[in-house]
Amino acid sequence: MKTSFIPQLLALSLCCSLAQAAPAEHQEFEATLLAPFQAAAARTFTLSFAYPGLARTDTVDWRVELVSPDGRVALRWRGAAPFTSEEMTVAVPWSGRLGRGMAPAGIYKVRLHATVRGDDHGMHDPHEQEWEIAVGAPQLPAMPAFSPLPRAFEPAAVPAPGALPYTVYLGNLHSQTNHSDGGADVAECKGSQSPLKAPHGPDDAFAYARGRGLDILVASEHNHMYDGSEGSAPDADPAAARALYRSGLESAAGFSKKHPDFLAVYGLEWGVINNGGHINIFNSDELLGWETNAKGELMADTPTPRGDYAALYTLMRERGWVGQFNHPAHSGQFQVDGVPLAYTEDGGEAMALCEVMNSTAFSTNVSETETRRSNFEGACNRLLEAGYRLAFSTNQDNHCANWGASFTNRTGVLLPSGTALNRATFVEALKARRVFATMDKDSELVLTANGRLMGERFSNRGPLALVANFASLKGRKVASVAIMEGVPGRKGTVTQMSDQAETTVTPSPGPHFYYAKVTQDDGNVLWSAPVWVMQEP
Numbered sequence: 110m111k112t113s114f115i116p117q118l119l120a121l122s123l124c125c126s127l128a129q130a131a132p133a134e135h136q137e138f139e140a141t142l143l144a145p146f147q148a149a150a151a152r153t154f155t156l157s158f159a160y161p162g163l164a165r166t167d168t169v170d171w172r173v174e175l176v177s178p179d180g181r182v183a184l185r186w187r188g189a190a191p192f193t194s195e196e197m198t199v200a201v202p203w204s205g206r207l208g209r210g211m212a213p214a215g216i217y218k219v220r221l222h223a224t225v226r227g228d229d230h231g232m233h234d235p236h237e238q239e240w241e242i243a244v245g246a247p248q249l250p251a252m253p254a255f256s257p258l259p260r261a262f263e264p265a266a267v268p269a270p271g272a273l274p275y276t277v278y279l280g281n282l283h284s285q286t287n288h289s290d291g292g293a294d295v296a297e298c299k300g301s302q303s304p305l306k307a308p309h310g311p312d313d314a315f316a317y318a319r320g321r322g323l324d325i326l327v328a329s330e331h332n333h334m335y336d337g338s339e340g341s342a343p344d345a346d347p348a349a350a351r352a353l354y355r356s357g358l359e360s361a362a363g364f365s366k367k368h369p370d371f372l373a374v375y376g377l378e379w380g381v382i383n384n385g386g387h388i389n390i391f392n393s394d395e396l397l398g399w400e401t402n403a404k405g406e407l408m409a410d411t412p413t414p415r416g417d418y419a420a421l422y423t424l425m426r427e428r429g430w431v432g433q434f435n436h437p438a439h440s441g442q443f444q445v446d447g448v449p450l451a452y453t454e455d456g457g458e459a460m461a462l463c464e465v466m467n468s469t470a471f472s473t474n475v476s477e478t479e480t481r482r483s484n485f486e487g488a489c490n491r492l493l494e495a496g497y498r499l500a501f502s503t504n505q506d507n508h509c510a511n512w513g514a515s516f517t518n519r520t521g522v523l524l525p526s527g528t529a530l531n532r533a534t535f536v537e538a539l540k541a542r543r544v545f546a547t548m549d550k551d552s553e554l555v556l557t558a559n560g561r562l563m564g565e566r567f568s569n570r571g572p573l574a575l576v577a578n579f580a581s582l583k584g585r586k587v588a589s590v591a592i593m594e595g596v597p598g599r600k601g602t603v604t605q606m607s608d609q610a611e612t613t614v615t616p617s618p619g620p621h622f623y624y625a626k627v628t629q630d631d632g633n634v635l636w637s638a639p640v641w642v643m644q645e646p
Contacts, residue, residue, distance in 0.1 A: 278535075
């Protein structure tokens with residue numbers, strides 16, 4: 110296929126609505142790409158940009174690339190527009206043609222690059238997203254037979270003969286209530302809430318998520334808002350802050366006890382976005398913080414210096430806490446000694462998950478049809494290449510009272526069948542990286558390697574048989590498969606090794622990791638957890 114480079118400066122189709130100014134914690138650039146997976150021929154890509162609380166006019170520079178199945182850029186569109194705190198959408202139409210004819214059938218990629226150009230003429234907040242689309246009628250890949258793992262609390266929740274002995278629990282592992290800056294009524298919610306001011310707390314969140322069919326909800330509250338402010342409230346009561354955190358733990362424990370078919374988890378979202386990065390800690394019974402009141406009293410149980418991720422990882426490992434990298438950026442976050450996305454040995458033990466895809470944090474959608482979705486696979490891959498052992502998760506970061514309802518994405522957690530669901534077994538599964546991320550709550554993806562389950566670390570000699578096991582409860586088909594390969598500690602690039610669901614390879618001596626990614630025929634994507642292999646000579 111001849112590649113055609115056609116720069117196009119589009120007339121912007123803008124649809125703007127005034128966004129409510131958000132607190133400083135959420136003053137960050139947001140860029141999402143909606144690329145319809147199926148289309149008769151022509152289709153329109155939709156770019157959404159937001160910058161809550163931006164007090165000046167900047168410029169958003171964007172570039173969209175259409176990448177052909179052979180990896181070459183076939184088309185490129187560019188644009189720029191003045192940008193304020195108002196939400197903005199840009200329509201990028203494509204006729205379906207390449208050069209003089211229609212694009213050949215195949216699986217293509219649509220890639221968005223977006224940055225903010227400020228008054229200082231510098232480029233800030235780079236965002237990258239990439240989604241696959243089907244052009245024409247591509248040949249579907251062959252998939253191995255795989256019986257879906259039983260779902261939680263189903264009457265027949267027992268493995269089929271010869272099946273993997275695990276049961277799947279579906280959760281949303283990132284959300285907020287009025288214990289920090291979430292919990293607003295959907296009808297009134299236009300962004301982040303003033304800390305501790307919204308009407309709905311943890312019990313409301315757990316009940317709502319359970320009513321929407323989730324098995325697990327994590328209320329992950331911003332650790333620095335327990336004094337009722339974004340900064341340090343001079344007259345705040347440290348005893349009240351600590352008591353509020355304890356009440357959240359008690360709420361989760363009490364709700365789980367009353368409803369044994371549901372796991373309510375209460376934890377922390379530690380850190381700040383600006384020159385920081387958010388980390389979920391799932392099993393801390395201590396409130397961590399750095400803020401003090403005017404008397405110098407700590408607004409927490411345990412002091413943790415702001416921005417000191419190395420010290421946090423060490424504390425987490427000492428306490429046996431398990432963490433998740435929330436919506437990681439490509440640069441500027443999770444720094445150690447000035448290096449972003451930096452690895453430490455303690456962090457490698459404590460951090461178990463990385464959010465690979467989220468629906469937008471301020472969605473008011475309650476029909477699971479939110480179209481604004483962010484993809485963080487590139488940043489997660491950088492963390493994997495740095496040396497972290499991370500499974501992928503996908504969550505909703507709900508700030509409005511629609512916990513788990515904005516989209517169909519879920520994090521699948523595998524527990525040994527017959528094991529009770531509780532905080533201890535949940536944490537054990539996270540530490541074992543028995544987790545997959547799915548944009549379709551009715552589909553599953555489990556990677557095995559020489560019969561070993563995803564999440565495992567093991568030594569290997571000779572060939573390594575990798576199998577991407579996919580199952581859909583609603584009859585969805587697989588449009589594309591990618592077996593991805595990387596080297597922990599190399600700090601390089603994760604690459605696609607195979608487009609087959611069953612792949613046998615003899616790795617070069619040394620460490621490797623592999624994970625599977627599947628795109629369904631409706632465009633929804635699933636990510637398995639990796640396996641980590643030490644290949645012996």
